[in-house]
Amino acid sequence: MEAVGSQLYGMKLSVSPVNNSKDYLKRLCPQNQPFVAKQTAMLHCSLGSSRKSETCSSLFMTDENGFGTRKYSCKVREKRKLVANAVSSAELCGFEDIAAEVHSIPEQEKIGVLLLNLGGPETLQDVQPFLFNLFADPDIIRLPRLFRFLQRPLAQLISVLRAPKSKEGYASIGGGSPLRKITDEQADALKKAVEAKTIPVNVYVGMRYWHPFTEDAVHQIKKDKITRLVVLPLYPQYSISTSGSSIRVLQRLLREDEYLRRVAVSIIQSWYQREGYIKSMANLIEKELKSFSMPDEVMIFFSAHGVPVSYVEDAGDPYKQQMEECVDLIVKELKSRGVKSDHTLAYQSRVGPVEWLKPYTDKVLVELGQKGVKSLLAVPISFVSEHIETLEEIDMEYKHLALESGIKNWGRVPALGCDPSFISDLADAVVEALPHAVAMTSSKPEDMDLVRSAFSLFFGSILAFILLLSPKLVSAYKMYLS
Numbered sequence: 001m002e003a004v005g006s007q008l009y010g011m012k013l014s015v016s017p018v019n020n021s022k023d024y025l026k027r028l029c030p031q032n033q034p035f036v037a038k039q040t041a042m043l044h045c046s047l048g049s050s051r052k053s054e055t056c057s058s059l060f061m062t063d064e065n066g067f068g069t070r071k072y073s074c075k076v077r078e079k080r081k082l083v084a085n086a087v088s089s090a091e092l093c094g095f096e097d098i099a100a101e102v103h104s105i106p107e108q109e110k111i112g113v114l115l116l117n118l119g120g121p122e123t124l125q126d127v128q129p130f131l132f133n134l135f136a137d138p139d140i141i142r143l144p145r146l147f148r149f150l151q152r153p154l155a156q157l158i159s160v161l162r163a164p165k166s167k168e169g170y171a172s173i174g175g176g177s178p179l180r181k182i183t184d185e186q187a188d189a190l191k192k193a194v195e196a197k198t199i200p201v202n203v204y205v206g207m208r209y210w211h212p213f214t215e216d217a218v219h220q221i222k223k224d225k226i227t228r229l230v231v232l233p234l235y236p237q238y239s240i241s242t243s244g245s246s247i248r249v250l251q252r253l254l255r256e257d258e259y260l261r262r263v264a265v266s267i268i269q270s271w272y273q274r275e276g277y278i279k280s281m282a283n284l285i286e287k288e289l290k291s292f293s294m295p296d297e298v299m300i301f302f303s304a305h306g307v308p309v310s311y312v313e314d315a316g317d318p319y320k321q322q323m324e325e326c327v328d329l330i331v332k333e334l335k336s337r338g339v340k341s342d343h344t345l346a347y348q349s350r351v352g353p354v355e356w357l358k359p360y361t362d363k364v365l366v367e368l369g370q371k372g373v374k375s376l377l378a379v380p381i382s383f384v385s386e387h388i389e390t391l392e393e394i395d396m397e398y399k400h401l402a403l404e405s406g407i408k409n410w411g412r413v414p415a416l417g418c419d420p421s422f423i424s425d426l427a428d429a430v431v432e433a434l435p436h437a438v439a440m441t442s443s444k445p446e447d448m449d450l451v452r453s454a455f456s457l458f459f460g461s462i463l464a465f466i467l468l469l470s471p472k473l474v475s476a477y478k479m480y481l482s
């Protein structure tokens with residue numbers, strides 16, 4: 001879990017605590033912590049404070065065991081990917097330090113937790129406007145800068161075209177998304193779990209595409225005079241299209257407001273590698289496996305929501321890497337409990353004509369059936385509530401496809417929802433993040449944007465002038481030669 005004070009891709013990170021001494025890192029991530037991020041486990045990225053970070057190009061990374069710190073220098077583009085990875089893979093393990101820091105938070109502080117989620121249409125009439133909000137998000141349909149003016153007309157067109165199919169889906173699960181109800185229940189459960197640790201807290205829900213919108217939550221946070229805020233996206237793995245999009249909206253709202261700019265904020269970018277989450281997932285899978293007559297023969301089928309390939313390959317979205325790592329951690333936990341079943345990961349819910357992450361869930365299901373797999377347990381892995389893609393796509397479409405393809409025994413692991421061990425782990429994540437909250441920068445980003453725009457305008461005009469003149473220059477040169 002990583003507590004980050006400011007934005008991810010804008011490089012204004014204050015990942016804490018920043019310290020590259022070997023002993024310190026050893027203490028933070030002792031070898032026996034099972035949830036220390038695998039792979040390169042980039043533990044701390046030392047990007048310093050906002051202004052400096054624009055030019056800084058060092059990351060401090062550690063190896064798998066938390067040892068061997070090295071300074072890593074790289075170009076900005078590469079750094080973005082590394083930062084995203086660092087932010088996602090870093091794990092804070094210094095519990096005593098954190099407990100001490102929490103106790104040092106002044107009593108007059110008013111603590112808030114903001115749960116960020118996607119939101120869903122509550123009635124069939126909501127479907128088209130909900131889809132409009134979704135497709136109008138530049139993190140969902142990523143148009144080149146030059147074509148951004150087309151975003152809203154395009155969103156209008158796509159939402160109208162897609163609405164009938166979506167409506168059918170929502171109609172089949174009772175006429176609307178259950179997301180608001182479930183997220184409210186999770187917020188209540190989380191409030192109780194944090195307060196059980198003697199920390200009074202208000203928990204807010206901010207949805208990206210439907211009510212209650214992030215704007216509403218932020219308005220309430222200000223009204224309640226919250227002074228310290230932990231932001232927790234309800235997506236275990238980070239994607240530009242989910243947590244990234246919600247966090248960007250939130251940061252704009254916080255920066256725009258004089259009061260909110262001074263609230264200390266700690267953003268938990270991703271938490272897929274938390275021990276509590278991994279164990280909670282393993283519990284659910286283990287329980288469901290027991291309902292099969294021959295659990296060892298069951299194929300555990302992790303089905304994640306997909307994203308277009310370009311997100312990962314061009315924009316450096318850490319989503320795929322985090323997803324694979326997450327599945328590895330769950331499987332490792334299951335193996336440690338003696339589970340012998342095979343597993344596979346595939347991506348579902350693709351939309352539109354572009355290439356999405358592969359392998360595709362529907363294709364893999366058919367292949368497994370053809371290969372003679374007889375028992376399959378579907379595990380939704382990218383989201384912690386039941387929603388249209390579990391209740392309709394997995395439970396109806398994919399189940400039908402699997403049975404048609406020769407699979408005889410079908411099972412599905414429920415989403416975590418308000419599972420007590422899961423909620424308790426989220427409460428721990430909140431408490432660990434609290435001491436790392438920092439206020440948004442007081443420098444107005446609009447000013448920076450203005451300078452940047454003026455800069456681009458100036459050099460753009462020169463370039464345009466040169467391009468305009470160049471054919472004349474060429475012909476003048478030709479005339480001179482002839």
Ligand SMILES: C=CC1=C(C)c2cc3[nH]c(cc4nc(cc5[nH]c(cc1n2)c(C)c5CCC(=O)O)C(CCC(=O)O)=C4C)c(C)c3C=C
Binds near residue numbers: 119120121235
């Ligand atoms: C980690 C989860 C999700 C990722 C990644 C994600 C990316 C993504 N989604 C779309 C398009 C649609 N998503 C829709 C619904 C929807 N998406 C998620 C989660 C992720 N999306 C959830 C939980 C839901 C369901 C909400 C609910 O009402 O229950 C929809 C609407 C439903 C439909 O018509 O299928 C669309 C459209 C894109 C394009 C994208 C990545 C770019």
Ligand SMILES: [Fe+2]
Binds near residue numbers: 305349
């Ligand atoms: Fe989606």
